Amino acid sequence: MSYTIFRTFQLHPFLLYPTSILKLQNRFFHSTTIKATQSQQTQTQTKHSTSTQSKKLNNLPKDYEPIIGIETHVQLSTNTKAFCNCPYNYGSFPNTSICPVCMGLPGALPVLNSKVIEFAVKLGLALNCELAFDSKFDRKQYFYPDLPKGYQISQFDVPIASSGFLDVDIPLEYGGGHKRFGITRVHMEEDAGKLLHTENGNYSQVDLNRAGVPLLEIVSEPDMRNGIEAAEYAAELQRLVRYLGVSNGNMQEGSLRCDVNVSVRPIGQSKFGTKVEVKNLNSFASMSRAIDFEIARQVQLHSQGQADQIVQETRSWEEGSQRTITMRKKEGLADYRYFPEPDLPSVILYQEYVDGIKNSLPELPEGKRRRYEKMGLGMQDVLFLANDKNIAEFFDATLAKGADAKLVANWIMSDIAGFMKNEKLTINDIKLTPEELAELIASIKDGTISGKIGKEILFELLAEGGSVKEIIEKKDLVQITDPVEIEKMVDKAIADNPKQVEQYRGGKTKLQGFFAGQVMKASKGKANPGLLNKILLEKLNS
RNA sequence: UGGGAGGUCGUCUAACGGUAGGACGGCGGACUCUGGAUCCGCUGGUGGAGGUUCGAGUCCUCCCCUCCCAGCCA
Numbered sequence: 001m002s003y004t005i006f007r008t009f010q011l012h013p014f015l016l017y018p019t020s021i022l023k024l025q026n027r028f029f030h031s032t033t034i035k036a037t038q039s040q041q042t043q044t045q046t047k048h049s050t051s052t053q054s055k056k057l058n059n060l061p062k063d064y065e066p067i068i069g070i071e072t073h074v075q076l077s078t079n080t081k082a083f084c085n086c087p088y089n090y091g092s093f094p095n096t097s098i099c100p101v102c103m104g105l106p107g108a109l110p111v112l113n114s115k116v117i118e119f120a121v122k123l124g125l126a127l128n129c130e131l132a133f134d135s136k137f138d139r140k141q142y143f144y145p146d147l148p149k150g151y152q153i154s155q156f157d158v159p160i161a162s163s164g165f166l167d168v169d170i171p172l173e174y175g176g177g178h179k180r181f182g183i184t185r186v187h188m189e190e191d192a193g194k195l196l197h198t199e200n201g202n203y204s205q206v207d208l209n210r211a212g213v214p215l216l217e218i219v220s221e222p223d224m225r226n227g228i229e230a231a232e233y234a235a236e237l238q239r240l241v242r243y244l245g246v247s248n249g250n251m252q253e254g255s256l257r258c259d260v261n262v263s264v265r266p267i268g269q270s271k272f273g274t275k276v277e278v279k280n281l282n283s284f285a286s287m288s289r290a291i292d293f294e295i296a297r298q299v300q301l302h303s304q305g306q307a308d309q310i311v312q313e314t315r316s317w318e319e320g321s322q323r324t325i326t327m328r329k330k331e332g333l334a335d336y337r338y339f340p341e342p343d344l345p346s347v348i349l350y351q352e353y354v355d356g357i358k359n360s361l362p363e364l365p366e367g368k369r370r371r372y373e374k375m376g377l378g379m380q381d382v383l384f385l386a387n388d389k390n391i392a393e394f395f396d397a398t399l400a401k402g403a404d405a406k407l408v409a410n411w412i413m414s415d416i417a418g419f420m421k422n423e424k425l426t427i428n429d430i431k432l433t434p435e436e437l438a439e440l441i442a443s444i445k446d447g448t449i450s451g452k453i454g455k456e457i458l459f460e461l462l463a464e465g466g467s468v469k470e471i472i473e474k475k476d477l478v479q480i481t482d483p484v485e486i487e488k489m490v491d492k493a494i495a496d497n498p499k500q501v502e503q504y505r506g507g508k509t510k511l512q513g514f515f516a517g518q519v520m521k522a523s524k525g526k527a528n529p530g531l532l533n534k535i536l537l538e539k540l541n542s
Numbered sequence: 543u544g545g546g547a548g549g550u551c552g553u554c555u556a557a558c559g560g561u562a563g564g565a566c567g568g569c570g571g572a573c574u575c576u577g578g579a580u581c582c583g584c585u586g587g588u589g590g591a592g593g594u595u596c597g598a599g600u601c602c603u604c605c606c607c608u609c610c611c612a613g614c615c616a
């Protein structure tokens with residue numbers, strides 16, 4: 001595990017482990033980070049084609065290039081807070097989950113929750129980052145009523161992970177395509193409390209339950225070009241943290257919060273335009289809309305020769321009016337007076353610890369998507385299955401029982417999904433097991449039952465459980481494949497409905513469905529549809 | 543915008559996954575006929591794109607539209 005101790009112990013972790021297993025990297029400072037960012041910028045911009053498009057952007061002048069970067073805060077689902085043992089549960093009564101440490105009382109000392117390191121390493125690895133084997137915490141000083149200590153414990157010049165990337169498949173309806181977005185850095189920090197404003201606005205109250213909750217901040221490279229790409233990036237990040245189990249990723253509870261930086265520059269210009277930060281994004285949809293609004297606003301100012309009115313500021317997305325408004329102008333470069341946190345020791349990782357985590361990582365969304373794609377599934381199927389970890393696992397488990405990928409996908413996406421939607425259940429709640437689904441598919445394949453009967457059985461399995469074989473036996477559902485028997489029923493259907501026969505022979509061939517339905521009714525759905533229709537056609541056309 | 547409900551002839555309303563019917567309207571006709579009466583006939587529809595199925599209005603995904611309620615929090 002990671003090795004963290006108090007400075008007061010007067011022990012340096014280096015002394016405890018041979019230096020050969022320690023690796024130092026990524027010791028670059030903030031200013032150099034920015035330079036690196038800019039040089040990578042031009043590469044990624046030209047690499048990505050403009051396959052995704054937003055409607056709102058279609059009417060704008062085409063000679064401007066938007067540049068979007070995203071900062072995401074993810075609340076970690078640890079049992080306790082980052083530096084004390086208070087639990088955190090969203091929605092609990094204000095100030096019921098606090099202690100001297102997270103209240104910032106004088107003399108209270110933080111103790112790092114090692115899960116925070118574990119989760120940070122997990123996410124860092126999943127984002128294909130380079131890890132800093134020797135990093136540290138820093139204090140970021142600022143005053144705000146929700147920050148009782150007067151500073152936030154964060155990481156400044158040595159983030160725990162940096163220089164990674166995230167792969168995203170854009171859904172077909174948004175233009176499709178595969179994109180890779182750069183990750184600048186991932187660092188650990190703590191959340192602040194929450195201010196509760198009274199209705200009349202006369203005063204505000206502070207809830208410190210959230211203070212000290214561990215956060216990972218993920219900063220992307222400015223690789224996105226429109227709202228859709230940004231929203232897809234954020235959605236993929238949400239999938240990732242859920243797959244990893246490091247956060248519930250719930251945007252409405254604030255477990256996943258995104259701020260976006262938008263700038264626009266004339267195409268061909270190498271210098272970035274003035275960057276505007278947009279906050280207050282409650283959903284992926286609003287994120288997409290906010291960005292497209294902001295791009296349009298800036299392009300318009302540019303094309304009207306009013307580029308100087310784009311100033312470095314923080315704007316707020318207004319759901320009601322669907323636009324951004326100025327929240328605060330950048331007050332110079334806020335001087336946070338970062339300095340190393342003296343109450344916490346360095347964070348030293350060693351290779352075995354990292355390897356242990358690396359080996360325990362689950363298969364990630366991107367891996368699943370590529371694997372499903374190789375099986376021959378279309379992108380719509382791939383995304384449906386891989387977007388939800390539980391569905392993907394159910395799918396994989398069914399495949400493990402030997403079922404055909406496309407058939408399993410079809411069953412899950414149509415009838416099983418329909419049942420879950422109706423009953424408001426997740427795939428973990430249904431009584432159907434992957435084993436029985438595989439059995440069901442096999443029974444149809446070997447001809448024991450028809451697909452139609454398969455559907456009937458499926459709904460019983462979903463609601464009641466049980467096994468395919470039991471149900472077939474109990475309800476006598478083996479399909480009828482005897483041509484003679486089917487022929488008899490077809491003859492009867494034809495004899496009973498002379499009027500329809502006449503219509504059919506007069507050209508209303510759609511009535512084939514009517515006759516098929518009659519035979520199905522007579523056979524209680526057990527007639528083999530293929531055979532039935534073949535015989536039916538022969539009879540009707542003779 | 544968010545939450546909820548919904549979308550089948552021009553309108554209203556049906557169709558265990560098995561022939562898209564009915565009513566009103568409109569058009570045409572009949573009734574020995576001045577008609578706001580009656581009868582007959584005709585007209586005309588599953589919002590869009592994919593998917594599942596032997597077969598889809600009905601099941602799945604996305605989009606569009608309508609109605610109701612609510613509406614701006616660091």
